Amino acid sequence: MKLETVIGLEIHVQLKTRSKMFCGCSNAGENEDPNTTICPVCLGHPGTLPAPNKQAIEWAAKTALALSCSIPKHSKFDRKHYFYPDLPKGYQISQYDEPIGMKGSISLVAGGEERTIRIHRLHLEEDAAKLLHNEKGDSFVDYNRGGTPLMEIVTEADLRSPEEAGAFLRELRLMMRYLKVSDADMEKGHLRCDANVSLRPEGSEELFPKTEVKNINSFKAVERALSYEVKRQSKIWEETGEAPTKQGTRGWDEDAAKTLEQRTKEGSADYRYFPDPDIPELDFDKDWVDRIKSEIPELPADLRKRFMDEYGFNTADAKTFASDSALAHYAEEVISELKVWLTSKDPEASAEEIWERDKKKLAKLVSSWLLSKLLGALNASGGSISNIKITAENMAELMTMVHESRVNSANAQLILGEMLKTGSDPSDILESKDLGAMEDDGSLEGIIADIVKNSPKQAEEYQSGKEVVFQYFVGQVMKETRGKADPVLVSKMLKKALAE
Structure with missing residues (x-):
């Protein structure tokens, strides 16, 4: 049975705003001592109220428009509940059913073929804190990252190979840098990617249970992790004659070069989403959207085309x-x-x-x-x-x-x-430095004549078919003229002199 690879990506992009998503703390915490760019708001203390970052909302809308997404008239923030040490409130402020951007696309060239990858949605949320572990098995939490403005960009399952996924991410990174909304450095965690992958019989439109691959920290790792996962799932199809029976989550182990099972993947109901009562809904009018659209610079794909045409x-x-x-x-x-x-x-x-x-x-x-x-x-x-x-x-x-x-x-x-x-x-x-080209061909002709005359052995070797000796003559002329002679003219005149 011939199988087709089906890949969708969930990409998180940190926005490089001056302050965090819902408070006034500095958003440059990665360069500071742990737990120094924090406040009661981003730590979720009782009685504190979040205030949305205007610039983050505008940058998210600009990115959505650059991705050809439509911007709704209304959007809102929701609470996404789960318990983990990196989430002090016990929930993450995110967006569920009314994201900032919907139904966009990116065109790219992968494997010599032009492809259009659809964007399902773009929404805005706050980042979680950073967990650190030492060799003794101790775990630490740095809350500096907690509350950083984060865009999540979700593609449709349109990617058909690990290489295509890598090409998509590289193009997206370039767009983020052109828009100047993020440095999108994957090694520093500014851009993070989870990949959903499944297989299906070629020609089928059915989507089978997917595996989400996490802990991918570079573009090469994305391609390696997906290649491994495609092989692993192919083996299941070969042995059972059918797809894996349940969706789940696996982590990429770079040292072992394989994915490892982590847990069964949650559905949206497990997160108990509901609208955040502390944050008013967002209303976007046409004038606002038009202003944001006017601020979008020329994007990489347009620049490439113009450089070729113009x-x-x-x-x-x-x-x-x-x-x-x-x-x-x-x-x-x-x-x-x-x-x-x-x-x-x-x-x-x-x-x-x-x-x-x-x-x-x-x-x-x-x-x-x-x-x-x-x-x-x-x-x-x-x-x-x-x-x-x-x-x-x-x-x-x-x-x-x-x-x-x-x-x-x-x-x-x-x-x-x-x-x-x-x-x-x-x-x-x-x-x-007297580096100008020689303008007197007569002078060059005399130099060449003297060199040929004083190199009878090399001249005889060249004339007997040993063409490699020709470079000896070129080198001698360039040495005599202190590199000022035109090599093309030297070659032409040398061949004439050696033929006489």
Whole structure:
């Protein structure tokens, strides 16, 4: 029997508001000593009243709209009851039947195929405290995290592979960072994911009892945990000829690389939801929703498409630019300055005409220097695009120098290294270090003739078919010209000289 994987995700995203969800405590408790950013409200002391965080509500609505969710006219908060040490009130303030966002979607590319993953709902709640355990078996509770604004985003069971689930989470993380509502760092717990997985015969629309997999702390762990669970459930189908008979919860053990049974999964009735009587209902009018919608920036998928359509980048390069909004912003500034430089050399044509005329070549120039050479140098030095010393104008000037063959690639990279250290103008570095390209072909011709004449053995080896010797001649010419000769021109002239 051929089985199909059915996966749905429940994602919790911490909002980076200044204060907590229902009180005025600092929301930066992860960087403070345990149990220092707390108050009677987030500890659930008798007589205290929660006050909803306006910014958290607006950010949740903004996220819902970015996910193409509809915003209802009314929403409310509910109490979700369960007993656990990380929940001092004995209930969590959450949302049950009237969430902030409903019925959205995310489009993504996974495995070379474009997929649309439906969003079932987005609701707002408060985070629980953090449980810590030592080697002696002692347990501790840090309530700093308790009360942190938390969005829960629930997908429909539309994902069909562990890899697809990983791709979805990466795209969601990117969206959260573009919206600037969360750092969405999974390793720090800003983004947490529980995955519901089941199998069914291929072609069937029936949903069988699912297993919820918890304790997943990275994107790779999500893929590994789901892959293991798919294999485990496949074995049950093979041995019994049918699906597991009950739904349950399993935890992912990273060290053992397997899921372990935890408990039977609760239904909503087990939580005894009812409306929180201390918090008024929320009313959202059209003007409010329109204002929130107007604050949504260009999202990663739109930016990728625009970079391909407008600038001519290929899919892989557009994806890399979009992976960091700071990088994408810097790239656009560089391109804008590059157009100015190119227009100054060709005043008869507009910047758009010049770009369209040489789009493929210019896109390759920009991606090569920004994604390969610049990012490579930054990664090697531990720097980042957000605190780079090189202005967009200077980076564009360096690219123009390369584009016009005023400096060869090797020397341009030396100039780039100096620019990263000092932020200096590339023209000044070019002049002070005498790194400009040789402009006298006659002088280069004489240098090549002398090198060939003084290397009879190597010339004979090359002429007898030993082509690897050619690099010896290239190296000698570049050494003699102190790297200023154009390697393409050197190769062309060398081949001519060696053929004579």
